[in-house]
Every structure is written in structure tokens, then in C-alpha cells.
Amino acid sequence: MESSAVQTYSSTNAAQVEAACALHGLTQDEFRVLHRESVAAKELAYCPYSKFQVGAALLTRLGKYIAGANMENASYPVGTCAERVALARAHMDGHRDFKAIAVVTNSTLPASPCGMCRQFMREFCDLSFPVLMFDANGDFAVMKLGEVGA
Numbered sequence: 488m489e490s491s492a493v494q495t496y497s498s499t500n501a502a503q504v505e506a507a508c509a510l511h512g513l514t515q516d517e518f519r520v521l522h523r524e525s526v527a528a529k530e531l532a533y534c535p536y537s538k539f540q541v542g543a544a545l546l547t548r549l550g551k552y553i554a555g556a557n558m559e560n561a562s563y564p565v566g567t568c569a570e571r572v573a574l575a576r577a578h579m580d581g582h583r584d585f586k587a588i589a590v591v592t593n594s595t596l597p598a599s600p601c602g603m604c605r606q607f608m609r610e611f612c613d614l615s616f617p618v619l620m621f622d623a624n625g626d627f628a629v630m631k632l633g634e635v636g637a
């Protein structure tokens with residue numbers, strides 16, 4: 488079995504943020520707002536079963552930020568993830584082109600989107616779509632959609 492630890496960076500390390508932004512076509516301001524909006528969204532999670540809050544923030548090509556949080560259900564598979572909530576909200580608001588998504592949890596390691604979310608994103612975003620994953624401390628990993636889970 489191959490084990491590959493995901494490289495994480497600190498969002499307080501300007502050089503690391505700059506490098507990540509340059510690689511994924513984001514401005515540092517966009518990076519900061521994505522982080523801030525995803526953290527705010529996390530507080531709106533409905534997760535009485537797992538108690539695992541997840542926040543997401545999508546950035547559209549037109550510069551709008553759309554938030555999502557996980558919404559659980561007593562019948563567990565009926566619940567949905569933060570990423571899919573954000574994408575559904577965005578699509579309903581008429582957005583079709585997306586620049587990046589940020590996902591944040593209270594975990595001490597960045598969490599990567601599940602297979603259903605990756606499939607859902609793939610419907611609207613290409614394989615180079617940047618996925619920013621923040622942990623509780625603001626450390627982050629970033630991958631293209633085509634690299635997540637690969």
C-alpha cells in the first residue's frame with residue numbers, strides 16, 4: 488500500500504501563500520477571502536450526527552464568493568457536504584464559471600473532498616480547478632481537482 492502525505496503550507500507564511508497562488512492563478516486577496524468565507528460558512532453547518540463542521544467557499548470567475556456548509560440528516564446518506572451545497576447555491580444564482588473552492592474543517596489536518604463532491608465539482612469545473620483545503624490552524628494544502636484522491 489502506497490502512503491502519500493499531502494504537503495501542507497501555512498497561510499501565515501507569505502512566501503508559501505504567494506507560491507500557491509501563483510501556481511493556481513489566484514491573487515493573495517482571493518486566497519484570503521476564500522479562507523475567511525469558508526471559515527465563516529463552517530459555523531453554519533448542520534451536523535448534529537457527526538459534529539464535524541465543514542465550510543466551503545466558491546469563487547466565481549466574476550469575483551463572487553458563495554458559501555456552503557454540510558447539512559446532515561438522521562438518515563446519514565441523505566445529508567450532503569459543504570462543497571455540494573456551495574455549488575448548488577452558485578448554480579441556482581446563475582454562476583457557471585468557477586475559479587477555485589476552499590474547504591475548511593476543525594481538524595488539524597486539511598480534509599479533501601469526498602468522491603461524490605469531486606464528481607459533483609467535475610460537472611461544472613475542469614480538472615485544473617484549484618481545491619484549497621484548510622485545517623483548523625489555517626494550514627492548507629492545495630491541489631487541482633484532477634489530483635485530489637488520485
Ligand SMILES: O=c1ccn([C@H]2C[C@H](O)[C@@H](CO)O2)c(=O)[nH]1
Pocket residue numbers: 534537539540541556557558559566567568569570590598599600601604
Ligand atoms: O470534504 C468534506 C468532508 C466531509 N464533509 C461532511 C460530511 C458529513 O456531514 C461530515 C462527516 O463526514 O462532514 C464535508 O462536508 N466535506
Ligand SMILES: [Zn+2]
Pocket residue numbers: 568569570600601602603604605
Ligand atoms: Zn463530499
